[in-house]
Amino acid sequence: MKEQIEEIFRQALAGAAGAGELAAPADIDIVVEKPKDEKLGDFSSNLALVLSRAAQKNPRDLAGMLAEHIPVGEGGVESVSVAGPGFINLKMSRGFYRERLKQVVAEGERHGYAPAPKNQKVLLEFVSANPTGPLHVGHGRGAAVGDCLGRLLKVAGYDVRTEYYINDVGNQMNILGRSTWLRYRELLGRPSGEFPEDHYQGDYIMDIAREIEKGHGGDFLDRSEEEVLPFFRKTAANWVLGGIKKDLGDFRVHFDNWFSEQTLYDDGSVDRALNWLRERGFVYDKDGAVWLKSSAFQDDKDRVVVKQSGEQTYFCSDIAYHQNKIERGFTRLIDLFGADHHGYVPRMKAVMEALGYDRSVFHAILVQFVTLKRGGEKVQMSTRSGQFITLSEVVAEVGVDVARYFFLMRGSDTHLDFDLELAKAETPENPVYYIQYAHARICNIFITARQQSVAWPPAGEVDLSPLAEDEEFTLIKKILAFPEVVEKSAQALEVHRVPHYLHELVAVFHGYYKRYRVVTEDGPRTLARLFLLEALRITIQNGLAIMGISAPEKM
RNA sequence: GCGCCCAUAGCUCAGCUGGAUAGAGCGACGGUUUGCGGAACCGUAGGUCGGAGGUUCGAGUCCUCUUGGGCGUACCA
Structure with missing residues (x-):
């Protein structure tokens, strides 16, 4: 519909130029909008206001002149008027609208879809929570926003794939494995001292331990920690990841792809990316560590990619990961970040440039925190103690439709108050x-x-x-x-x-x-x-x- | 200290990338149904868009400064 209206204004412009009343304008974006007040008309253009300076004409006169070149009675145009500082307003006939309405029903499920596909392959990455525990409410918002954005972009004609990046490498995974190992020992009456404070406290760890005990009994008790840790780490990670997948599925969030960080190490992608950058001088050694020269690309400072210990940082594999995305043919990368990761954005943009791409290829969407409330009272949460409300708990309480709506109803860059009582209420609120x-x-x-x-x-x-x-x-x-x-x-x-x-x-x-x-x-x-x-x-x-x-x- | 985000009605928030008289929901007050679902509808009250400058035909929107809040500023992920 918009295209039709724009065409009307374009014709008017061409008409005026043809009649010598106006210098033929350079390619100009015709902006059509709806007037605030319906009485003014159905569509409006600020064309005359935009052109007035170049044409050296008063915008109102210019608007009047252009309006003369709009054929009333044709193309559904019922009347043309000039108003305010120089807006050209169109009123469309009722017949025009009746015809458009028929088209909506004819389109059916495709009403709202872009008329033509856009030539963009988009990779949308979201949630990507560490598989160290169940998803909480904050993840839920990210999941809802990401999933909705994926659906939206598809409808708008983009070729979109959604992806969950699994951080299955690193120290957090070791702590997860060790937490499970310790709980397992407790379960079998052979605790090894206090349970460390920096380990995962949640009840689900005990559930995993119980699961292992059920399958293997006390088989692991008399073996060294080094020997059994890989098993515990893997088992716990799989268990947790399975839970995450189930929770997301129940929340109607389905990813096109689950991407394991580990595979980037296994197939040498990380080393390859690092070497590539080193050859071009974007990576250098200092203080026994390896750094990315991100400051050369508008980041505040350079960032460590390989620690003194020889271990790669999370950031390091993320470089390889985003390179991998591009190599898979995606022309636009959208990542959803929790608001606490916003400091990460400049360095990712720097990575894109260092890798030889345009920094605008990468786009971060920041999702602000959710404050869970119950009847106006804030629900206190603490990850450390394992006292947090999980996504599945919220969904069980208020239902999928309500939870999704509440997560989606606010701009993602503003804080969100999620009141469980309000969400459950079957009231006008x-x-x-x-x-x-x-x-x-x-x-x-x-x-x-x-x-x-x-x-x-x-x-x-x-x-x-x-x-x-x-x-x-x-x-x-x-x-x-x-x-x-x-x-x-x-x-x-x-x-x-x-x-x-x-x-x-x-x-x-x-x-x-x-x-x-x-x-x-x-x-x-x-x-x-x-x-x-x-x-x-x-x-x-x-x-x-x-x-x-x-x-x-x-x- | 530096950087990012936010600030709009009593409360929660919109405001379509700079347009015409700044909107909605809730809350408050007052109304609406012998017919399709009252989980609804109609009306009233409520504002110096945190503050001060600037850019221009025109600013809630863009720039600078400032105030107040959130977050970040790791060889954590």
């Missing part, structure tokens, strides 16, 4: 139900229609001319705005725009529903209104699908 209720309500109207023997869905073409109320056109316009919402939120990588849009959309509907009856004695009008509601229902369903939230027919 709960926006999830507000939207889902609209969908259920529409479905119920369809049932009523069928009960009253209205042929629905209709066999042939529906005459939409009975649609005549202002509210009906407000609703149609809102429905037609959906593709643009998708496009813009994908472009801005801001998922919260989708729930906001749906809330607005559905608010228009609830008002309309209250005021007008759909199924009446007036057959043609009933059909036309049912048709309108079908377009609306499709839009709600598609919007909720982008969020991974169900569109119930009954509640």
Whole structure:
């Protein structure tokens, strides 16, 4: 739809230039938007304001001149006006909107999808939590935002793959293994002293130990720690990772790929990346360690990639990992980070440059913390003591739809208060139900229609001319705005725009529903209104699908 | 100290990459249904967009300074 409107303005510009009223302008981006006040028109362009300086003309005069070149009565244009400092406003005919509405229903599940695929292969990495314990609420937000962004980008025409990077290397894994080993010994009555404070305290460690005991009994008791640790590490990691996969699956988050950090060491990728950088002088030795010259690429300072101990840092394998992403053909890398990792962004951008790519290829999305509340009271959490609310607990309490909605409803770079009591409440305070209720309500109207023997869905073409109320056109316009919402939120990588849009959309509907009856004695009008509601229902369903939230027919 | 993020109605937040008179939900107050689900609808009150400059036709949005909060500033991941 937007393209059509832009074309109208482009023609006007060409017309004015052709008539010699204006120097033929250089390639210019035509910006079309909707006026704030519906009375001003349906579409508006600031074309004259933008051109006024170059044309050395007063923007209002310029606007008036351009407006002359817009053919009223053609292409759905009902009237043209100039307003304010020089906006050109278009009012479209009702026939134009009725036709557009038919298209929405014809598109069905594809309403909102980009008309053409974008030529971009995007790798979207998110969650990527260490497999050292269950996912907590903060991970849940990252999972919801990442998953939604993946769905959104696909709808917007990007070729997207989602990926979970498993940090299965490093000291944390050793501590996980050792924690399990110690619990195992406790379990069998052979504790080796106090359980260390810096080890994993959570109950799940004991569960893993119990699992091992069940399978192997006391087989490991009389063997040295060095000997058994690899087994405990691997078993614990697999157990934890299995739990993470299950929790994410239950949360409707499915990754296209699970990428193990270990494989980057196994196949020599890490060494290869390091050598490559060293040959180009971006890696050097100092103080017995190896450094990346990231300061040459706008990072605050150089970063250690190989410690004095000879051990590679996490950052080191991350270089190889991101190189690997590019080598797999991705042209755009999006990583979701917890807000506490924001300091990591400049060095990743530096890595991209050092590797010979444009720094803008890498894009980080920061996801701020979640404060869990219960009836206004903050729920205290502490990772160290193992006292934290897990994602699966939250999902079990409030349900997947609600949890996802709450995680998605705010811009990801603002702190989020997640109140469990509010989330559970089936009240107007709960926006999830507000939207889902609209969908259920529409479905119920369809049932009523069928009960009253209205042929629905209709066999042939529906005459939409009975649609005549202002509210009906407000609703149609809102429905037609959906593709643009998708496009813009994908472009801005801001998922919260989708729930906001749906809330607005559905608010228009609830008002309309209250005021007008759909199924009446007036057959043609009933059909036309049912048709309108079908377009609306499709839009709600598609919007909720982008969020991974169900569109119930009954509640 | 330096860097990043945030600051908009009593509360929680939008504000579409600089546009027209700054919006919504909740809370408060007052209303709405002999018909499709009241998990709904309508109305009222509520603002110097933290503050001060600047950029221009035009700033909540961009720049500088400043105040208050969050986070970071590892040879941890």
